[in-house]
Amino acid sequence: MRPTSVAAAAIAISFFISAEYPGSAQEKERAAPKRIAIRAGRLIDGKSEAPVVNALILIEGDQIVSVTTAATAPAGVQVIDLSKATVLPGFVDTHTHLLLNGDITSEDYDVQLLKQSIPYRAILSARNARIALEHGFTAMRDLETEGAMYADVDIKTAIANGEVPGPRMQVATRAMTPTGMYPLLGYSWELQVPKGVQYVDGVEGARKAVREQVMYGADWIKYYSDRRYHFESDGVLHSMVNFTDDEAKAIVDEAHRLGKKVAAHAIGSDGIAAALRAGVDTIEHGDGMTDALIDEISKKGVFWVPTITVGAYVAPGRGGNWTKMVDLKIALGTDAGGFDWKEVNQAKEFEYYVNYGMTPMQAIRSGTVVPAELLGWSGKMGTIEAGKWADLVAVSGDPLKDITELQRVKFVMKGGAVYKNDVH
Ligand SMILES: [Zn+2]
Numbered sequence: 001m002r003p004t005s006v007a008a009a010a011i012a013i014s015f016f017i018s019a020e021y022p023g024s025a026q027e028k029e030r031a032a033p034k035r036i037a038i039r040a041g042r043l044i045d046g047k048s049e050a051p052v053v054n055a056l057i058l059i060e061g062d063q064i065v066s067v068t069t070a071a072t073a074p075a076g077v078q079v080i081d082l083s084k085a086t087v088l089p090g091f092v093d094t095h096t097h098l099l100l101n102g103d104i105t106s107e108d109y110d111v112q113l114l115k116q117s118i119p120y121r122a123i124l125s126a127r128n129a130r131i132a133l134e135h136g137f138t139a140m141r142d143l144e145t146e147g148a149m150y151a152d153v154d155i156k157t158a159i160a161n162g163e164v165p166g167p168r169m170q171v172a173t174r175a176m177t178p179t180g181m182y183p184l185l186g187y188s189w190e191l192q193v194p195k196g197v198q199y200v201d202g203v204e205g206a207r208k209a210v211r212e213q214v215m216y217g218a219d220w221i222k223y224y225s226d227r228r229y230h231f232e233s234d235g236v237l238h239s240m241v242n243f244t245d246d247e248a249k250a251i252v253d254e255a256h257r258l259g260k261k262v263a264a265h266a267i268g269s270d271g272i273a274a275a276l277r278a279g280v281d282t283i284e285h286g287d288g289m290t291d292a293l294i295d296e297i298s299k300k301g302v303f304w305v306p307t308i309t310v311g312a313y314v315a316p317g318r319g320g321n322w323t324k325m326v327d328l329k330i331a332l333g334t335d336a337g338g339f340d341w342k343e344v345n346q347a348k349e350f351e352y353y354v355n356y357g358m359t360p361m362q363a364i365r366s367g368t369v370v371p372a373e374l375l376g377w378s379g380k381m382g383t384i385e386a387g388k389w390a391d392l393v394a395v396s397g398d399p400l401k402d403i404t405e406l407q408r409v410k411f412v413m414k415g416g417a418v419y420k421n422d423v424h
Contacts, residue, residue, distance in 0.1 A: 033060045033061030033062075033416075034060070034061060034078070034416065035058070035059065035060050035074075035076075035077045035078070036058075036059040036077065036078045036079075036080060036390075036416065037056055037057065037058050037059070037073035037074070037077045037078070037079045037080070038056070038057040038059065038079075038080045038082055038087065038392070038413075039054075039055075039056055039073070039079060039080070039081050039082060039083045040052075040054070040055040040056070040057060040082050040083070040085070040086075040087035040394070041053070041054065041082065041083040041084050041085055041086065041087075042085070042086040042087070042398065043055035043057070043067070043086075043087050043088075043384060044086060044087070044088045044089075044361075044364060044399070044400070045067065045089070045383055045384040045385060046088070046089045046364070046365065046368045046369045046382055046383030046384060046385075047369070047383045047385065049361070051086070051400070052067075052069065053069075054069055054083070055067055055068070055069055055087070056068050056069065056070045056073060057087070057384060057390075057392070058073075058074070058077070059390040059413075059416050060416075061416055062389055062390055062415035062416040062417075063387065063388065063389060063390055063416070064384060064385065064386055064387065064388050064389070064390050065386055066386050067384060067385055067386065080411075080418070080421070081423075082394045082411060082423055084396070084423070085394040085395060085396055085410065085411065085423050086394060086395050086396075086397070086398055086399060086405070087384070087392055087393070087394045087411075088364065088368065088384075088392065088393055088394070088395070088399070088406075089368040089369075089381065089382055089383055089384050089391065089392055089393075090136060090137070090138025090139065090167075090368075090381065090391035090392055090393055090412070090413075090414060091135075091136045091137045091138065091332070091346075091347060091367045091368065091393065091406070092137065092138070092139045092140065092141075092331075092332065092367055092368060092371035092372060092375070092381075092382070093132065093137050093139075093140045093141070093167075093332060093333060093334050093336060093346050093349075093367075093371075094140070094141045094282070094303075094305050094331045094332060094333040094371045094374055094375070095141065095143050095263075095284055095305045095307050095333025095334060095335050095336075096132070096140045096141070096142050096143065096333075096334065096335070096336040096337055096346075097142065097143065097144065097145070097146055097335070097336065097337025097338065098125040098128045098129055098132075098140075098142050098152060098155055098336075098337060099121050099122070099124075099125045099142075099145045099146055099148040099151055099152060099155075099337065100112065100146045100337030100338065101124055101128070101337065101340055101341060102337075102338075102339060102340040102343075103146075103337070103338045103339075104339075106183065109146070109183060109184075109196070110183065110184055112146070112147075113146070113147040113183075113184055113193075113194045113196065114184070114193065114194070118148045118149060118151055121148050121151065122148065122151045122154060122155060125148075125151065125152075125155045126155060126158065126164045126166070127341075128336075128337070128341040129155060129159060129164065129165070129166030129167065129169075130164065130165045130166060131341050131342065132166065132167055132336070132341070132346060133165050133166050133167050133412060133414065133419055133420075134409070134412060134419065134420050135345050135346055135347055135407075135409055136347060136393035136406070136409035136412055137167050137346060137347075138167050138168060138381070138391035138392075138393070138412070138414045139167050139168040139169075139170075139371070139372075139375065139377070139381060139391070140167045140168075140169055140170075141169075141170045141171075141172070141219075141220065141263075141333075141371075141374070141375060142155075142156075142169060142170070142171045142172065143172045143175070143220070143222050143263055143284065144172050144173065144174060144175035144196075144197065144222050145173060145174060146196045146337075147184075147194045147195060147196045147197075149173075149174060150173050150174070150216045150217060152169070152171035152172070152173060153171055153173065153216060153217035153218075155169070155171075156169035156170075156171050156217075165419055167414070168377075168381075168389075168391075168414070170219040170220060170375055171217065171218065171219055171220070172213075172218055172219070172220040172221065172222040172263060173213045173216060173217065173218040174197055174198040174213060174218075175196075175197040175198065175222040175223060175224065175265075176197055176198050176199075176200040176206070176209055176221070176222070176223040176224070176251065177197050177199065177200070177223065177224040177227075177242050177243075178199065178200065178201050178242055178243055178247070179199040179201055180199070181224065181227055181242045182195065182196050182197045182199075182224060182227075183195070183196050184196065197224065198212075198213070200223075200247070200251075201247070202247065203246050203247060203250040204250075205247075206243075206247050206248075206250040206251045206254065207250055207251075207254040209251075210251055210254040210255050210258065210260075211254065211258070214255075214258050214260055218260065219260065220260060220261055220262070220263055221251060221252075221255040221260055221261075221262045221263070222262070222263045222264070222265065222284075223242075223243065223248070223251055223262070223263075223264055223265070224242050224264075224265045225241065225242060225243070225248070225264040225265060225266040225271040225272070225274050225275040225278075225280075226239035226240060226241050226242060226265070226266055226267060226268050226270060226271025226272075226274070227239065227240055227242060227271075228240040228268075229267050229268045229287070229288070230268075236269050236288055236290055237267070237268050237269060237287050237288030238268045238269055238270050238288065239266075239267055239268020239269070239270045239271045239288065240268075240270070240271075241270050241271055241274045242271075243274070243278075245274065245277060245278065248264075248274060248275070248277070248278035249277075249278050249279065251278070252278045252279045252280055253279075256279075261281040261282070261376075262278075262279075262280045262281050262282075263280065263281065263282045263284055263305075264278070264280040264282070264283060264284060265284045265285060266283050266284065266285065266286060267285045267286070267287050267288060268287070268288040269288035269289070269290050269293060270288075271288070272286055272288060272289060272293050272297075273293060276293070276296055276297065276300065276302065280302065281302060281303065281374075282302065282303040282304070282305055282331070282374060283297060283302060283303070283304050283305065284305050284307065284333065285305070285306065285307050285335075286304050286305075286306060289304070294328065297328065298328055301329065302329070303329045303330075303331045303370070303373075303374045304328055304329065304330050304331070305330075305331050305332075305333035305374075306330060306333065307333045307334055307335040307338075307349075308334075308349055308352035308353070308356070309334040309335065309336070309339065309344060309346065309348050309349045309352065329370055329373070329374075330353075330366045330370065331366060331370045331371040331373075331374045332349050332350070332353070332363075332366045332367035332370075332371055333349070333371075334346045334348075334349045345407045347367075347406040347407045347409070348407060349367070350363045350364065350366075350367055350399075350403050350406045350407075351403050351404055351406075351407070353366060354403045360399055360400045360401075360403045361400060363403060364399065364406075367406075368382050368383070369382040369383055370382075389414075389415055389416075390413055390414075390415060390416040391413065391414050391415065392411075392413050393409045393411060393412050393413075394409070394410055394411035394423060395408055395409055395410060396408065396410055396423070410422040410423045411423050
């Protein structure tokens with residue numbers, strides 16, 4: 001600003017202040033949150049057993065204020081016409097890796113850690129977050145950065161500040177294994193290669209690592225309960241357990257003491273059992289689930305995040321017990337990043353759940369209401385009702401008849417802002 005313009009600016013500011021004192025009409029107009037009415041031809045609200053026909057969703061600012069079957073929207077409110085579409089709560093993926101782009105072979109993985117800088121990977125993660133949002137995912141739990149340190153905290157912050165489009169995020173930062181139990185491995189001992197996790201040893205080391213990750217912004221603590229998965233003569237998928245029970249319990253205890261929850265990667269039955277002994281909050285993958293483990297997970301109220309999409313993509317022919325799953329708290333999780341974000345739509349996971357025996361409504365709940373509870377955000381999302389964030393999506397057809405409709409999301413709103421509208 002040139003010196004001569006300072007006085008003029010001061011006058012302009014004082015005029016601005018006196019003309020718009022608090023409480024004036026202009027002030028009220030500016031302060032009033034934007035009001036939008038969405039006309040939904042069919043509404044799957046996440047709590048009713050059947051869809052509501054011809055619903056009117058009234059939104060103020062970032063929140064839903066009412067859901068009615070009123071014929072007309074209030075005067076002066078912007079109306080979005082989705083009367084030919086099905087409206088649902090925004091989808092939630094509780095197991096993603098925004099900083100990973102395909103992990104079919106160990107070369108795919110190593111190249112990303114060895115040849116891509118963390119800033120480059122962070123830029124790609126912003127692209128991935130936008131893809132996820134446009135596919136209808138308005139919230140995600142990102143379960144470790146695979147060597148990109150704390151860059152997930154940065155992408156979460158950039159989204160929350162409105163700098164880049166993306167889902168609401170909870171992040172786990174670096175994840176943990178004991179020394180030598182996660183790549184990069186197999187390189188000359190003379191080379192200092194990056195690691196996909198933080199190596200953590202001993203009870204004191206476990207507590208310190210939890211404190212460190214929480215200090216840098218971890219919402220969740222993730223650890224790898226097992227590795228080396230193999231079928232044994234009992235027909236069950238077994239595994240080698242990574243941490244001693246004392247170490248795993250120290251991780252969980254310290255995380256809980258600091259008010260954080262714990263996710264355990266556990267594929268084989270031994271890894272699942274060890275994670276349940278340690279007291280984790282969510283079991284990731286869980287392929288080696290047995291009847292006894294299903295009973296235990298159910299009794300303890302632990303969430304199971306099956307991640308079928310990545311399994312189907314990278315390892316066809318997996319086992320598992322799906323008959324009792326309707327009794328369980330199954331939260332949708334895909335392991336996106338384990339497959340390329342540009343190639344596979346995360347909403348494919350809904351289709352797998354239906355193929356494995358869920359009803360379409362159960363599958364929808366596993367990707368909306370149940371994960372909202374997992375994230376501790378039940379009061380704010382997961383259903384379409386008054387008081388919740390205005391996070392919703394729309395598809396043209398009826399997902400209760402064809403679950404693959406969820407892979408063709410036409411409309412996305414997060415926090416009352418429209419990010420996509422291809423409904424015609
Ligand atoms: Zn994963």
